[in-house]
Amino acid sequence: MQAIRVHQYGGPEQLKLEQVVRPTPQAGEVLIQIHAAGVLPAEWKALQGLFHTFRPAIFPYIPGSAVVGVVAGVGPGVTAFRVGQAVFGRSVHGTYAEYTATEVEPPALTPAMFSLLALTPAALSFDAAATISGGATTAWQALFADGELQAGQRVLIHGAAGGVGSFAVQFARWKGAHVIGTASRANLDFVRSLGAETVIDRHNTIRAGGAGCRSCAGHHRRRDASTVAGGGQPRGSARLAPGAAIPRSGAGTWYSGHE
Numbered sequence: 001m002q003a004i005r006v007h008q009y010g011g012p013e014q015l016k017l018e019q020v021v022r023p024t025p026q027a028g029e030v031l032i033q034i035h036a037a038g039v040l041p042a043e044w045k046a047l048q049g050l051f052h053t054f055r056p057a058i059f060p061y062i063p064g065s066a067v068v069g070v071v072a073g074v075g076p077g078v079t080a081f082r083v084g085q086a087v088f089g090r091s092v093h094g095t096y097a098e099y100t101a102t103e104v105e106p107p108a109l110t111p112a113m114f115s116l117l118a119l120t121p122a123a124l125s126f127d128a129a130a131t132i133s134g135g136a137t138t139a140w141q142a143l144f145a146d147g148e149l150q151a152g153q154r155v156l157i158h159g160a161a162g163g164v165g166s167f168a169v170q171f172a173r174w175k176g177a178h179v180i181g182t183a184s185r186a187n188l189d190f191v192r193s194l195g196a197e198t199v200i201d202r203h204n205t206i207r208a209g210g211a212g213c214r215s216c217a218g219h220h221r222r223r224d225a226s227t228v229a230g231g232g233q234p235r236g237s238a239r240l241a242p243g244a245a246i247p248r249s250g251a252g253t254w255y256s257g258h259e
């Protein structure tokens with residue numbers, strides 16, 4: 001099969017199209033014929049070696065984890081999926097390829113793991129489904145698992161036009177929160193169309209070093225524009241209203257507080 005492989009850290013020039021052996025599903029694994037693969041920021045960060053200290057790459061490797069495709073084979077003992085089913089989710093064995101194998105049941109799936117694969121809803125296109133296991137799950141985790149967002153709260157979503165933020169805006173509105181989204185000017189209408197009641201041009205309103213966000217002034221919060229896309233831990237100060245929270249995910253910082 002064809003696959004993109006990486007043999008050393010670097011930039012996009014390290015993504016090599018190569019012929020490799022198609023994986024054979026082992027006991028508890030399924031083989032997926034890939035129709036679409038999500039491309040996530042973590043992948044260029046890993047490619048550049050930014051994760052080397054805590055997750056050193058084993059070369060050569062096939063990048064990518066978000067995947068949509070059709071089950072093309074099942075390993076011994078697999079009962080949850082059958083050949084021909086449309087599936088989406090994640091594979092930890094690389095998805096910039098024509099095929100990937102992934103664990104769905106024991107013995108491949110150990111007690112410490114959970115299956116990252118599900119049937120693709122008929123209403124979802126392959127392309128759309130490829131975005132779910134990246135941006136949507138991260139947004140859900142940040143807002144609800146980490147942030148415990150409740151109806152009636154305000155939430156400030158940086159990078160609201162991005163792969164994570166665009167889901168976060170919609171989820172927060174669905175929950176009944178008041179959504180403030182920051183984005184570049186060209187994306188403000190898009191963020192508004194997703195449901196944000198207040199949109200902020202991040203280039204004009206937030207200044208690195210803490211000049212603050214005038215539109216957020218009523219929230220008694222201040223921070224610098226620590227980048228969401230850059231990996232995002234806040235560098236500046238933040239003063240929050242009583243009851244406010246700063247849940248963090250890899251997706252940056254989410255401020256939520258009672259009105």
Ligand SMILES: NC(=O)c1ccc[n+]([C@@H]2O[C@H](COP(=O)([O-])OP(=O)(O)OC[C@H]3O[C@@H](n4cnc5c(N)ncnc54)[C@H](OP(=O)(O)O)[C@@H]3O)[C@@H](O)[C@H]2O)c1
Pocket residue numbers: 040041042133134135136138158159160161162163164165182183184185187202225226227228229230231232249250251252
């Ligand atoms: N996607 C995932 O599954 C996933 C999972 C875990 C963690 N993360 C992390 O979450 C972050 C965002 O991921 P993403 O997929 O949403 O990325 P993305 O699609 O590239 O979106 C990032 C957004 O951040 C905005 N942005 C860029 N530079 C900024 C800055 N200096 N200050 C404020 N906003 C800035 C951009 O908005 P404008 O274009 O409107 O300016 C862009 O839309 C990344 O650090 C990523 O590693 C992502």
